[in-house]
Amino acid sequence: xxxxxxxxxxxxxxxxxxxxxxxxxxxxxxxxxxxxxxxxxxxxxxxxxxxxxxxxxxxxxxxxxxxxxxxxxxxxxxxxxxxxxxxxxxxxxxxxxxxxxxxxxxxxxxxxxxxxxxxxxxxxxxxxxxxxxxxxxxxxxxxxxxxxxxxxxxxxxxxxxxxxxxxxxxxxxxxxxxxxxxxxxxxxxxxxxxxxxxxxxxxxxxxxxxxxxxxxxxxxxxx
Numbered sequence: 001x002x003x004x005x006x007x008x009x010x011x012x013x014x015x016x017x018x019x020x021x022x023x024x025x026x027x028x029x030x031x032x033x034x035x036x037x038x039x040x041x042x043x044x045x046x047x048x049x050x051x052x053x054x055x056x057x058x059x060x061x062x063x064x065x066x067x068x069x070x071x072x073x074x075x076x077x078x079x080x081x082x083x084x085x086x087x088x089x090x091x092x093x094x095x096x097x098x099x100x101x102x103x104x105x106x107x108x109x110x111x112x113x114x115x116x117x118x119x120x121x122x123x124x125x126x127x128x129x130x131x132x133x134x135x136x137x138x139x140x141x142x143x144x145x146x147x148x149x150x151x152x153x154x155x156x157x158x159x160x161x162x163x164x165x166x167x168x169x170x171x172x173x174x175x176x177x178x179x180x181x182x183x184x185x186x187x188x189x190x191x192x193x194x195x196x197x198x199x200x201x202x203x204x205x206x207x208x209x210x211x212x213x214x215x216x217x218x219x220x221x222x223x
Contacts, residue, residue, distance in 0.1 A: 003120040004096060007168040008071045011051075014167070015074035018052050029144065031192055033199050034058055034113075037142045040201060043108035048097050048129065049115025053079030057086060067091045067107070069100065097125040105134045113142035116175045118168045126179055130204030139184070139202040146172040148195030156196070176200060 001009075014021070038058025041047075043065075047055060050068030052075050059066065068083075068090055070076050076092045083090035095101050097112075097119050110133045116122045129139050147153045156172040163169050176186060176198060183205030190199045 003168070004071070004098075007118060007120070010168055011070075011072035012074040015052065015072060015078055018075070018078070019054065022054075029193065029197060030142075031197075033142055033190070033192070033197065036190070036199055037111070037113055037140060040138075040140045040199075041109050041111055042138070044106075045109040045111060046100075046102070046107045046132065047111045047113075048100070048125070049112050049119075050079050050092070051075045051115075053082040053090075055111075055113060056083055056088060056090065059088070063109075065091075067093065069093050069095045069097065071096055098128060100128045100132055102132045104131055105137075106132045108134055108137045109140060110137065111140040114144065116141070116143050117145075117170050117173055122173065122175060123178055123182060126182055126184065130182075130184065133204050137204075138187075139204060140200070141175070141179075141202060142197075142199045143173075143175045144171070144197050145175050145195070147193070148191075152194050152196060 011018075034055055035058045038055055039060050041060045042062045045059075045063045045065065046067045046069060048069045050070050053068065056079065066088065068076070068079055070079070070092075071094070073094050076094055080090070080092055093101065097115065098121055110129045112129060116125060119125045133139055146156060153172060160171040163171050176189070179202060180186065185203045186200050187203060188201045191197060
């Protein structure tokens, strides 16, 4: 079994209880960042790793078309139910983030949250995000990463192998450093919990510079 297939099965199995399992832990981890993430979305938007659709209620009214992608069919089923209950038109596609089934430059906004920690090859996935982003578009990323605090980073390093086996999630990836090394530009960034959670607006390699996004109250530690 490949790691991608293992993760797909894990999240198919977790889908029914996923929202309850994240619970209070997510509220502590993310604070206001889910709402801030949704507020940054614009025009034709794809969310990669949409999961059960926890971000959907927070989507900006500026989103004119919404597409959600996830590896797990069961997670997508719950996302479809959530979008239907909210009356939000949403196209949902089962696909691998490392090989998105869309042409180049398909979307104005490419969004991903809490997924690059789990995708087996995050570099390949980042390049796919950049590929489907239109010139002048934006990539919105919300991820937990290696902390800037050495004691917390040490704890993450110890716990990460257990978490990887249990749910496929790496606790200490340096996702934003990886993005920069691939040529992405970080236009604006917010962090919380000693830099272990970051929300950022980025541009793919060789993208056209856009004006900075509207200021938001993300409740983070830096701007």
